[in-house]
Amino acid sequence: MxxxxxxxxxxxxxxxxxxxxxxxxxxxxxxxxxxxxxxxxxxxxxxxxxxxxxxxxxxxxxxxxxxxxxLRHLRQEAQYHHDLELKWGGYLILAYSPEQLEILRKNVALQRSLGIGVNLITPEEAREIVPQLHTEGLWGAAFHGGDGQASxxxxxxxxxxxxxxxxxxxxxxxxxxxxxxxxxxxxxxxxxxxxxxxxxxxxxxxxxxxxxxxxxxxxxxxSAERLECCITEPVEPFIEPFVISFWPFFGCLQRPTGNLFLIGAASGLPEGLDAEPSCQFLLEVAPLLVRALPALRNASIIRQWVGLVPTSPxxxxxxxxxxxxxxxxxxxxxxxxxxxxxxxxxxxxxxxxxxxxxxxxxxxxxxxxxxxxxxxxxxxxxx
Ligand SMILES: Cc1cc2nc3c(=O)[nH]c(=O)nc-3n(C[C@H](O)[C@H](O)[C@H](O)COP(=O)(O)OP(=O)(O)OC[C@H]3O[C@@H](n4cnc5c(N)ncnc54)[C@H](O)[C@@H]3O)c2cc1C
Known part of the structure; x- marks a missing residue:
């Protein structure tokens, strides 16, 4: 050194x-x-x-x-030999109540004023974007096709x-x-x-x-915000955007490799730096994910872990x-x-x-x- x-x-x-x-x-x-x-x-x-x-x-x-x-130019500028798995499939943010929809409406207005082409859409329009989406109980969603993911x-x-x-x-x-x-x-x-x-x-x-x-x-x-994640075996193309709900928090995205990345937060777990995965996560979050995307019922999870988000006040x-x-x-x-x-x-x-x-x-x-x-x-x- x-x-x-x-x-x-x-x-x-x-x-x-x-x-x-x-x-x-x-x-x-x-x-x-x-x-x-x-x-x-x-x-x-x-x-x-x-x-x-x-x-x-x-x-x-x-x-x-x-x-x-x-990020768009990183692979070339860094002369990196692997794929960054950069994919612009969008984010679909779900609203399950009129109050949630109102928050999304205000956010969409703010983001549009900043030049972001995000739209507030109906459950039917959301389903056109994600045919696998179960829309019962859904009041609407915010969608921006220019959002994305990378490895x-x-x-x-x-x-x-x-x-x-x-x-x-x-x-x-x-x-x-x-x-x-x-x-x-x-x-x-x-x-x-x-x-x-x-x-x-x-x-x-x-x-x-x-x-x-x-x-x-x-x-x-x-402080540490505790989230839990799972990855499934690769499946056929399933969803383009990152489908996410903030209230309660859960989400699903598909990696370019076909694996589904599932994320959520379970309640009643110890706070702080405990990084042990819990059964509670699967018991609480899996039903929410399956309600939104019923085909997830058949997904095989190959790994589960805890992530601690380094959060400022x-x-x-x-x-x-x-x-x-x-x-x-x-x-x-x-x-x-x-x-x-x-x-x-x-x-x-x-x-x-x-x-x-x-x-x-x-x-x-x-x-x-x-x-x-x-x-x-x-x-x-x-x-
Ligand atoms: C489950 C989960 C989902 C998330 N989803 C997203 C998302 O979709 N999009 C997004 O933008 N962000 C997301 N985040 C947030 C994002 O992951 C973090 O904000 C980001 O990775 C923080 O990066 P960092 O480099 O600051 O910290 P870290 O990645 O934690 O790196 C800090 C490093 O410092 C090292 N270190 C600590 N102490 C010492 C020491 N004494 N000596 C030497 N090294 C030390 C550690 O080992 C560690 O590798 C998510 C976070 C989690 C946990």
Missing amino acids: RARADVVIIGGGVAGCAIAYHLAQKGCNNVILLERHYLTSGATGTCPGGIRFQLATEIKVQLVKASAEI PFHVTHAFAQAAQRRGVAICTNTVVTDIQTRGDRVTGVITDKGAIATSKVVNAAGLEANRIGTMVGVDIPL DEHPILGPVPQVRGFYVVAGLSGQGFMLSPIIGKLMAEAILGEEPSIAIDKLDLGRFERGERIEPPFPLV
Whole structure:
């Protein structure tokens, strides 16, 4: 391991790897990325990789638009040899009550005002898009055909491999145990494999970002939202869009490989970092999925796991430098949109680290907003 770096990134999830990629693209390649396990071993490797423009605030929509542009060109620009499994099949968001439909109506109005071609549709129209959909009890849906999905594994590795080719050192199985400071400045990082002298540290440690923050006396407010996921054996083409309900939360998407990715949240489970899959998930969520998509009754599940979403208090990312510790940057609390937003977050963080003009203003997403009482409140309750 190198003993000195211009920038040390902690965390080999999609966010850390995207930052490494954009730094290297800008010619900053004396960079070390430290990952305690393997790349994608955190939240990134548990998520379905959904990309949706149907988001509740202007800043998120702005970020996802820019991310989608990066993703469209990533395979070529990163000279990545595998398919990113990028597919623009849309998101169909279901409403099972007049109140839910009203929330979708307001969201659709907001998103359309931001140039997103999303539509509020009837149950019959939803069924034309997804012939497998059972519409009993359905009041309507929101649909945007330009939403999509990609493989979190391939996207993360595409960023990481391109960064490595440009000189970034990626050290897996390397745990950050402390951060050194002198006065109010970062001076180095201590790992279980040795020390690295540096003046810039990026904390992209996912749910561990709070623990990393305490190493320099900074409190990063995070909680873990527990979701459960299953993957089925591959089946014939079944659904194009990601079919999802937020109330209660469940969803199904089909991977380009044919496997169905099922996701949901069960009630009454322990909070915190418990990552044991539960029977309750299947008992509660499977009936909801089968009600919406009856053909799922015959699907064979081959794996079930828990994913912990690193969630900030206002479900918006926490981004940027921390003024009280010079050289310390936070990229945390990416919440339920961390995969889709990381491609542009990587670029914005690289700009911040290199002192460049930001391509999108992110000062309102700083850590200080919680102390100032300036949380970002979505106008309507949709994340
Ligand atoms: C079930 C589920 C479904 C989701 N669905 C979507 C979706 O459809 N679309 C979407 O955009 N987002 C989704 N998300 C959210 C998204 O997965 C996360 O926001 C995103 O992956 C966070 O990326 P990250 O790089 O910040 O964190 P992580 O992927 O958690 O990476 C952090 C890394 O830091 C490492 N680390 C921690 N401590 C240390 C240390 N001391 N030393 C070295 N390394 C350390 C960890 O091992 C980890 O690999 C979902 C999340 C879950 C759990």
